[in-house]
Amino acid sequence: MKNIVILGATGSIGKSTLAVVDLHPDKFNIFALSAHTNWQKMLKLCQKYQPDFALMTNKDAALKLQNALDNNTQVLAGSKNLNEIASHPQTDFVMAAIVGAAGMASTLTAAKAGKRILLANKESLVLAGDIFINTVQENNAELIPVDSEHSAIFQCLQSGKSGLRKIELTASGGPFLHTPIKALKTITPDAACAHPNWSMGRKISVDSATLMNKGLEVIEAHYLFALNAEQISVVVHPQSIVHSCIHYTDGSTLSQLGNPDMRSVIAYALAYPKRIYSGVAPLDLSQNSPLEFYPPDLDKFACLRSAFAALKQGGNAMGALNAANEIAVEAFLNHKIKFLEIAKVIEKTLEKIDNVKVDTLEAILDNDKNARQIATQLL
Ligand code: NAD
Ligand code: MG
Numbered sequence: 001m002k003n004i005v006i007l008g009a010t011g012s013i014g015k016s017t018l019a020v021v022d023l024h025p026d027k028f029n030i031f032a033l034s035a036h037t038n039w040q041k042m043l044k045l046c047q048k049y050q051p052d053f054a055l056m057t058n059k060d061a062a063l064k065l066q067n068a069l070d071n072n073t074q075v076l077a078g079s080k081n082l083n084e085i086a087s088h089p090q091t092d093f094v095m096a097a098i099v100g101a102a103g104m105a106s107t108l109t110a111a112k113a114g115k116r117i118l119l120a121n122k123e124s125l126v127l128a129g130d131i132f133i134n135t136v137q138e139n140n141a142e143l144i145p146v147d148s149e150h151s152a153i154f155q156c157l158q159s160g161k162s163g164l165r166k167i168e169l170t171a172s173g174g175p176f177l178h179t180p181i182k183a184l185k186t187i188t189p190d191a192a193c194a195h196p197n198w199s200m201g202r203k204i205s206v207d208s209a210t211l212m213n214k215g216l217e218v219i220e221a222h223y224l225f226a227l228n229a230e231q232i233s234v235v236v237h238p239q240s241i242v243h244s245c246i247h248y249t250d251g252s253t254l255s256q257l258g259n260p261d262m263r264s265v266i267a268y269a270l271a272y273p274k275r276i277y278s279g280v281a282p283l284d285l286s287q288n289s290p291l292e293f294y295p296p297d298l299d300k301f302a303c304l305r306s307a308f309a310a311l312k313q314g315g316n317a318m319g320a321l322n323a324a325n326e327i328a329v330e331a332f333l334n335h336k337i338k339f340l341e342i343a344k345v346i347e348k349t350l351e352k353i354d355n356v357k358v359d360t361l362e363a364i365l366d367n368d369k370n371a372r373q374i375a376t377q378l379l
Contacts, residue, residue, distance in 0.1 A: 008097035152243035215307020
């Protein structure tokens with residue numbers, strides 16, 4: 001029996017993780033759950049799963065949860081306590097599913113404590129990739145990607161890295177793949193969040209619409225698989241059935257396919273190196289529409305170009321890219337800027353920032369704060 005901690009339990013990945021755990025009560029125990037403000041949803045989860053700990057990072061929400069709960073679950077408050085549950089001696093697996101830079105510290109703590117990390121929070125790697133990967137290695141932690149593309153590559157790489165030429169991340173292209181650039185000027189947040197294939201939280205949905213999600217994933221792949229920018233490419237594949245490919249020098253290409261449902265990825269990460277039932281319908285290729293592949297349009301989706309540029313630049317550029325993106329996406333979701341302005345805020349932030357090395361966590365956090373200030377001024 002493995003004790004599972006879900007950081008970000010009330011989100012989309014949290015929900016899919018619980019759905020897989022529900023299918024295997026003999027293998028997984030929900031030991032601790034965290035959420036930000038939605039205490040009502042957390043209350044329902046506590047009643048169902050009876051975890052040892054329930055943590056609300058928002059202190060008012062924690063108080064409300066405490067007053068409403070009538071079981072033995074211990075309620076914790078505040079983001080510092082994320083570290084307690086991530087590193088608790090009884091914790092086996094940590095699902096890192098908080099959205100944004102807010103998920104970094106606890107994911108790093110899980111790495112320090114040598115846990116198996118099921119990594120959905122790609123922003124941790126974008127912000128602190130070098131430190132994070134070193135911490136995983138030094139503490140014998142296990143890092144299993146929970147991103148469909150990276151899981152696909154991780155699965156394909158089980159056959160080894162020898163003769164690897166490059167990896168190719170597939171991108172659905174989001175809801176605006178075929179929308180002319182002029183029409184993008186008036187896109188609403190709800191339209192941007194209506195993804196054709198995947199059901200996700202609002203921040204990553206906007207990231208998918210701008211293709212910044214793919215940009216963050218290129219950086220994520222750089223750290224996860226120790227590859228440089230030239231070894232990582234992106235291909236648009238609107239059906240989201242082929243979840244990425246790896247190409248070898250002998251001309252072979254390996255790929256992992258499946259219906260677009262994160263439960264497959266999560267089940268793989270939970271059971272690795274075994275495989276367990278995920279509840280996802282088997283893929284029936286004969287019933288699918290034709291599979292299409294296109295090169296990405298970097299003029300229309302400038303965020304992807306900025307992400308490649310930040311990766312090539314290195315140092316603090318990737319953290320600045322992430323920070324500016326978080327600020328710009330939030331402003332867009334709150335109707336403060338237009339859809340196409342997201343890319344502009346990011347580009348301008350990167351122009352204004354001095355490119356320096358960031359070797360310490362302190363420098364990373366300073367850079368994040370500084371880039372957020374610049375992006376906020378640009379709004
Ligand atoms: P979501 O918005 O649905 O859920 C986010 C979770 O984080 C919630 O439980 C929320 O309570 C918590 N949270 C939000 N702000 C917080 C804060 N400041 N402090 C602590 N907790 C906070 O997001 P999601 O779609 O589940 O995505 C989570 C992560 O997984 C993101 O990093 C995303 O990029 C990644 N991811 C998601 C998918 C997907 O299909 N949804 C796929 C791949 C990767
Ligand atoms: Mg992905």
